[in-house]
Amino acid sequence: MSTATDERGLLAEADRRALSYFDGIATRPVFPSQEAIARLDAFNGPVPEQGVAAHEVLRRLDEIGSPATVASNGPRYFGFVIGATLPAAAAAERMVLAWDQCASSFDNSPVADKLERIAGRWVKELLGLPPNSAVGFGTSATACTLACLSAARRALLARKGWNFDEDGLAGAPLVRVVISATCHITVKKALRILGFGTKQLIVAPTDPQGRVDPRQLPELDDMCILCLQAGEVNTGEFDPFAELIPQAKAADAWVHIDGAFGLWARASSSAHLAAGVELADSWTTDGHKWLNTPYDGAMAICRDATALAGAMNSDAVYATASRDAQKNLNLEFSRRARGIPIWAALSTLGRDGLREMIDRHIRQAGHLAARLREAGFQVLNRAVLNQVLVRADSDEQTLAIRLAAQNSGQVWFGPTVWQDRPAFRLSISSWRTTDADIERLIELLIELKRQTTR
Ligand SMILES: Cc1ncc(COP(=O)(O)O)c(C=O)c1O
Known part of the structure; x- marks a missing residue:
């Protein structure tokens, strides 16, 4: 085992290796x-009977592990909607690791309590969400959606005089859930965990861009949760909130928004795309996608602060805290201070820098879509945000181009299926991506199309 005297040397060595990776x-x-992937087998082995020196652990981690990483922290990773990490956020994360705070409550960490409150306030202001909403920092949009939807159901049941905490679900009044036909899988997962079977979900039809069609919105009432999305995962489109949410509110339904990445458009010059989203009751968004903060930092935001605090309360005789302490606003009882890198990212970007980053990605996506169209690709979406959804001349060619691009090592992007046929999805989310990186992507795709055209 390492001694305390090794610690500084070890951390300095980790920093040196990390900087060389950067x-x-x-x-x-x-x-x-x-x-590189095959060499990972060198990690295989039995539980060590005697520990090895920490320097040796670090050396193996770097020498065997680093070559087998995906460069999602680099400039030409276009897969999923994975941002890189802004330097200020990465640096703040290192400080937080040194502090090793449990960010559950003021008693455990006054600094985390303070900074997460400030980060929450800033996020609400930048996204134009109601200022008195509760903000719980969690591990993922998935977990935060679970928190919001459990608060939603509990609040709807309370309207009918049902005490969910004491009486559970057996015999409870029926809560219906309406989801978009293009609802993200993690919203369905959260609903499944909460006990809403897929057969019980009511599906709202969508238009060809994946947006809920207001004319076909299923009937809602005061025992309904309507799940909408800001940023459909393939097309990057927004449900027409300004039409849908007033309809839902007139019926007294609860509206939840999955804005894992797309909600950040509210901080950009394209905020109009998400007009009306502020009328909803709850929202989830990630830092680790478009804000370019480290994994895993996300937010559950709830207009009725007491609804989230009631659903997530975890006070115990030995661990009491304020109603709005972080452990009482999300799933985790103990966790790192995920809000601090988010605070650091927003501090260093400022309102202007955030707008500039999101605007740049939207502009780059528009340019990419236009150039690919010119080059004979089918671009299947309007590319209004940071997503470009693409097909080549045939399904076989679409597949061949994607695999060749992935194997080139120059870029990475993933597959999808859109309207029952294969496509690939290019997502621009990294602060490191320059216009030159986009040109390199375009040239590569054009060349691969030429090579695969018979
Ligand atoms: C639209 C959308 N919603 C939800 C999620 C889930 O987010 P997380 O991975 O943080 O759970 C994602 C992405 O993975 C997404 O793109």
Whole structure:
């Protein structure tokens, strides 16, 4: 085992190795080679009977592990909606690791309590959400959606005089859930965990861009939760909130918004895309996607602060805290101070810097879509946000181009299925992505199309 005297040397060594990794981030293969992946087998082995020196642990982690990383922290990773990490957020994360705070409550960490309150206030202001909403910092949009939807159901049941905490669900009044036909899988997962079977979900039809069609919105009432989305995962489109939410509110339904990445459009010059989203009752969004903060930092935001605090309360005789302490606003009882890198990112970007970053990605996506169309690709979405959904001349060619692009090591992006046919999805979310990186992506795709055209 390492001694305390080793600690400084070890951390300095970790920093040296991390910096060397950063130095190569723009030039390393975006997806690791087969050889690098095969070398991971060197980690296989029995539980060590005697521990090895921490320096040796670190050396193995770096020398075997680093080559097998995906360069999602680099400039040409276009998969999923994975942002990189802004330097200020990465640096703040390092401080937080040194502090090793349990960010559950003021008693456990006054600094985390303070900074997460400030980060929450800033996020609400930047996204134009109601200022008195509760903000719980959690691990993911998935977990935060679970928190919001459990608060929603509990609040709807309370309207009928049903005490969910004491009486549970057996015999409870029926709560119906309406989801978009293009609802993200993690919202369905949260609903499944909460006991809403997929057969019970009512599906709202969507238009060809994946937006809920207001004319076909299923009937709602005061025992309904309507799940809408800001940023459909393939097209990046927004449900027409300004039409839908007033309809839902007139019926007294609860409206939840999955804004894992798209809600950040509210901080950009394209805020109009999400007009009316502020009328909802709850929202989830991630820091680790478009805000470019480290994994795993997300937010559950709830207009009725007492609804979230009631559903998530975890006070115990030995661990009491204020109603709005973080452990009483989300799933985790103990966790890192996920709001601090979010605070650091917002501090360093400021309102202007955030707008500039989101605007740049939207502009780059529009340019990419236009150039790919010119080059004969089918661009299946309007590319109004940071997502570009693409097909080549045939399904076979679409597949061949994606695999060749992935194997090139120059870029990485993933597959999807849109309207029952394969496509690929290019997502621009990294603060490191320059216009030159976009040109390189375009040239590569054009060249691969040429090579695969018979
Ligand atoms: C639209 C949307 N909702 C929800 C999620 C889930 O987010 P998380 O991975 O933070 O749970 C994602 C992405 O993964 C997403 O793109």
